[in-house]
Amino acid sequence: MIQRPQTIFLAFAVIANLIVFFTPIYRHAVNDPAGWIGLGFAISLTLAMIIALVSIFLFKNRINQLKWVKMATYIQIVGLGFAAGVLFSLGGFGTFLWREVLSSGLIVIALAMFWLAGRSIKKDEELVKSMDRIR
Secondary structure, three states, X not given: OOOOHHHHHHHHHHHHHHHHOOOHHHHHHHOOOOHHHHHHHHHHHHHHHHHHHHHHOOOOOHHHHHHHHHHHHHHHHHXXXXXXXXXXXXXXXXXXXXXXXXXXXXXHHHHHHHHHHHHHHHHHHHHHHHHHHHO
């Protein structure tokens, strides 16, 4: 389980999402006058983390694991949308918002980790199917 690449990718995605909660972009989202932005941002990142953790333990059923990873990827995209909304409400991408842009970069890194995990799961499934054809 731990030696598989998708487990490492999913663990890195969980860690990246967890770090986002301690960055300036999250503080700005929570302090936004429209309270739903901070709430939606927190829910989407937390849900993506929980789904990633659940999908780590679904290693025996690769098809099901791939479905869960795809679902987490879509939820992560929603979180990236919330982060982009917070950035644009702060005034866009400028040199004075360097920390906030780097904070959003963590969300993009987690999204890339979800994508890499899905790709690794597909490779594993193709390998198992090819071995079944040989037998």
